[in-house]
Amino acid sequence: MPKFSMSVPAESDGCVPIAELGRRMARFRELLVDRQLDAAFIIDPRNVRYLSGFTGDDSAALITRHGQFLLTDFRYIDEAARTAKGWTVVIKPHGLMEKCGAVARRRRVKRLGIEPGAMRLTDLPPLRKACDGKVKLIRAPGLVGELRLQKSEWEVQRIEEAIRIQERCFRMFCKELKVGVSERDAAARLHYLLVTHGADDLAFDTLFQVDASSSLPHGRPTQRTLTTNSMVLCDWGVRKAGYHSDLTRMFFFGKIDSKLRELHRIVREAQLSVFAKLAPGVDLAEIDKAAHKVIDKAGYKENFGHSTGHGIGLHIHEQPLLSVRSKGRLGEGMVVTVEPGIYLPGVCGVRLEDDVLITKTGCRILSSLPASLRWDGSDD
Amino acid sequence: MPKFSMSVPAESDGCVPIAELGRRMARFRELLVDRQLDAAFIIDPRNVRYLSGFTGDDSAALITRHGQFLLTDFRYIDEAARTAKGWTVVIKPHGLMEKCGAVARRRRVKRLGIEPGAMRLTDLPPLRKACDGKVKLIRAPGLVGELRLQKSEWEVQRIEEAIRIQERCFRMFCKELKVGVSERDAAARLHYLLVTHGADDLAFDTLFQVDASSSLPHGRPTQRTLTTNSMVLCDWGVRKAGYHSDLTRMFFFGKIDSKLRELHRIVREAQLSVFAKLAPGVDLAEIDKAAHKVIDKAGYKENFGHSTGHGIGLHIHEQPLLSVRSKGRLGEGMVVTVEPGIYLPGVCGVRLEDDVLITKTGCRILSSLPASLRWDGSDD
Numbered sequence: 001m002p003k004f005s006m007s008v009p010a011e012s013d014g015c016v017p018i019a020e021l022g023r024r025m026a027r028f029r030e031l032l033v034d035r036q037l038d039a040a041f042i043i044d045p046r047n048v049r050y051l052s053g054f055t056g057d058d059s060a061a062l063i064t065r066h067g068q069f070l071l072t073d074f075r076y077i078d079e080a081a082r083t084a085k086g087w088t089v090v091i092k093p094h095g096l097m098e099k100c101g102a103v104a105r106r107r108r109v110k111r112l113g114i115e116p117g118a119m120r121l122t123d124l125p126p127l128r129k130a131c132d133g134k135v136k137l138i139r140a141p142g143l144v145g146e147l148r149l150q151k152s153e154w155e156v157q158r159i160e161e162a163i164r165i166q167e168r169c170f171r172m173f174c175k176e177l178k179v180g181v182s183e184r185d186a187a188a189r190l191h192y193l194l195v196t197h198g199a200d201d202l203a204f205d206t207l208f209q210v211d212a213s214s215s216l217p218h219g220r221p222t223q224r225t226l227t228t229n230s231m232v233l234c235d236w237g238v239r240k241a242g243y244h245s246d247l248t249r250m251f252f253f254g255k256i257d258s259k260l261r262e263l264h265r266i267v268r269e270a271q272l273s274v275f276a277k278l279a280p281g282v283d284l285a286e287i288d289k290a291a292h293k294v295i296d297k298a299g300y301k302e303n304f305g306h307s308t309g310h311g312i313g314l315h316i317h318e319q320p321l322l323s324v325r326s327k328g329r330l331g332e333g334m335v336v337t338v339e340p341g342i343y344l345p346g347v348c349g350v351r352l353e354d355d356v357l358i359t360k361t362g363c364r365i366l367s368s369l370p371a372s373l374r375w376d377g378s379d380d
Numbered sequence: 381m382p383k384f385s386m387s388v389p390a391e392s393d394g395c396v397p398i399a400e401l402g403r404r405m406a407r408f409r410e411l412l413v414d415r416q417l418d419a420a421f422i423i424d425p426r427n428v429r430y431l432s433g434f435t436g437d438d439s440a441a442l443i444t445r446h447g448q449f450l451l452t453d454f455r456y457i458d459e460a461a462r463t464a465k466g467w468t469v470v471i472k473p474h475g476l477m478e479k480c481g482a483v484a485r486r487r488r489v490k491r492l493g494i495e496p497g498a499m500r501l502t503d504l505p506p507l508r509k510a511c512d513g514k515v516k517l518i519r520a521p522g523l524v525g526e527l528r529l530q531k532s533e534w535e536v537q538r539i540e541e542a543i544r545i546q547e548r549c550f551r552m553f554c555k556e557l558k559v560g561v562s563e564r565d566a567a568a569r570l571h572y573l574l575v576t577h578g579a580d581d582l583a584f585d586t587l588f589q590v591d592a593s594s595s596l597p598h599g600r601p602t603q604r605t606l607t608t609n610s611m612v613l614c615d616w617g618v619r620k621a622g623y624h625s626d627l628t629r630m631f632f633f634g635k636i637d638s639k640l641r642e643l644h645r646i647v648r649e650a651q652l653s654v655f656a657k658l659a660p661g662v663d664l665a666e667i668d669k670a671a672h673k674v675i676d677k678a679g680y681k682e683n684f685g686h687s688t689g690h691g692i693g694l695h696i697h698e699q700p701l702l703s704v705r706s707k708g709r710l711g712e713g714m715v716v717t718v719e720p721g722i723y724l725p726g727v728c729g730v731r732l733e734d735d736v737l738i739t740k741t742g743c744r745i746l747s748s749l750p751a752s753l754r755w756d757g758s759d760d
Contacts, residue, residue, distance in 0.1 A: 116501035195564065
């Protein structure tokens with residue numbers, strides 16, 4: 001593959017409606033004013049996509065109070081015209097940093113916000129040089145992240161679309177599974193079903209963990225195979241038009257061990273106790289505590305070592321984090337995973353994960369697969 | 381998927397032999413001395429893997445003149461013990477930057493090399509704070525990259541293994557292809573074949589471009605389908621034990637258009653002229669010029685807009701770049717792609733790509749698929 005043509009993953013049409021882009025940009029410009037910035041230089045590809053609708057990579061956005069410039073290269077001329085509606089497309093002859101400096105100076109930007117979590121140390125010298133002392137660089141962490149917290153109706157629809165695909169394929173997949181199939185082959189088959197049934201890509205590498213594999217906090221698919229009484233933890237997701245979904249289900253072949261059934265019941269109870277709490281204004285740390293409280297009380301305090309959930313959107317892991325260490329509160333329009341689990345080292349792990357939208361008064365669970373499935377895909 | 385358990389892609393055993401790691405570390409310590417550094421802090425995951433053999437992510441390596449520390453977290457205790465032989469594993473309670481500062485101070489490091497192309501602006505303040513004025517941070521670009529240029533025999537074997545898998549699967553894949561299959565479904569099927577026949581993952585998203593799609597400099601698989609007289613450009617690769625392979629082949633259904641046959645001949649001639657030049661000591665820019673010369677002479681100067689090749693190894697695109705803008709020369713043990721192409725906008729693109737090892741006196745082509753194939757996988 002030629003270096004210049006690093007391919008961008010296949011995407012469905014993915015054009016963001018003009019009205020949607022307009023609303024995002026209006027809110028972003030309010031933030032610029034609040035932070036006393038004349039302009040912002042955005043290089044995180046997800047943030048570039050959020051603001052401009054542009055789906056390519058190796059590109060950047062420069063937004064001034066009155067103008068919006070997409071800095072890209074010759075590969076993306078057509079795509080920029082199609083997706084970044086209302087943007088001035090600047091085909092960069094040199095690097096992004098040089099081009100940003102040149103446009104910022106021409107537009108007489110005095111205070112330029114930059115993304116410190118996305119820029120590398122090697123980016124700064126060429127950017128400073130191109131700014132030639134005329135433009136002051138201001139670190140502006142979370143500038144776009146703040147906006148991305150609250151999903152619009154259009155964004156929620158994209159996430160729901162991803163969930164529908166992953167649920168539909170999962171039912172097909174379960175029906176096909178047979179004793180003797182390895183974790184690796186099963187994960188490969190699920191991948192194939194997803195991308196041939198509407199997914200642009202996986203949201204992340206599927207975890208398909210059989211029996212004791214499920215107790216590993218990070219499971220790579222192995223050659224372990226399904227046996228007559230196997231239990232499976234499957235954590236999978238879909239990317240559709242840039243948006244991610246993320247679910248986890250357990251399922252059982254043959255006889256269901258009574259201990260597993262009990263763990264599953266506790267985890268489900270923890271999940272339900274979280275659903276009952278989710279609403280705008282609720283403290284993020286309190287939500288995490290609610291899940292842990294149920295599991296602690298059941299005697300598995302040491303066996304739930306992660307936080308209860310995370311935001312999903314243009315990134316598979318984004319704000320807000322439902323963690324005891326999180327500051328802040330839930331807000332309407334946030335979309336989060338709720339995924340308590342119990343892990344018994346070397347024995348098994350049980351986790352359930354659903355995707356949930358925070359509504360005006362509470363929450364709406366976006367996923368619809370039953371919490372427990374028989375191996376053949378029927379409800380338990 | 382819980383945030384803490386971002387899964388690492390499936391990998392074959394992938395343990396680097398101890399002797400191999402020892403040689404790498406001895407060479408790396410020579411570089412430390414040359415650059416007057418007491419230690420280096422490595423965070424690029426591929427560089428961490430190269431030096432330590434460790435296959436996880438979210439980790440870092442701190443190498444002093446006499447010690448080697450793998451900074452990781454609780455998820456990777458077992459994996460670090462298995463892969464990073466001879467390393468002191470430091471389970472970080474806080475961030476990597478804090479841990480690095482603490483170890484560096486304890487080891488009385490005065491001059492610590494850092495990777496400016498891998499570190500973000502947000503990494504620097506916590507690292508500086510943890511160093512507490514006792515450790516000077518020295519930007520050391522390309523410290524590990526320099527070593528990775530020259531592949532060992534063991535590394536070449538890993539790349540060859542990846543190539544064998546991708547070639548074997550490609551023959552199976554071609555035999556299965558039928559008129560009516562879409563680019564997306566074909567790419568999904570090839571993915572499935574590769575990961576169920578020994579690949580740890582794809583080296584990159586497959587380009588499977590039918591007819592006019594092939595003229596796009598970056599091709600995402602679309603719903604375009606194979607027809608009776610279609611031509612396909614397929615650019616695909618495999619990752620095996622961390623190492624990447626990368627090939628491009630053209631193939632034809634039914635009748636082969638005489639114009640396409642002519643373009644194919646020219647591109648092949650360009651490739652052969654490069655193979656004839658490859659040897660230690662040859663200027664990188666001269667190699668690129670050799671390929672362009674053939675294509676320019678045939679009248680397609682404007683239709684070959686990329687450089688002739690790039691290094692492959694732990695990264696799909698690494699040094700050396702076979703570009704007219706490259707400084708430097710080829711050396712024994714480098715592995716590069718050779719991939720000239722001709723692109724006629726809206727009509728077609730023709731590219732051939734092979735992977736080549738630079739030997740003591742010339743080169744050895746590692747890939748073995750014939751330059752041209754009939755659609756059924758037989759040689760043309």
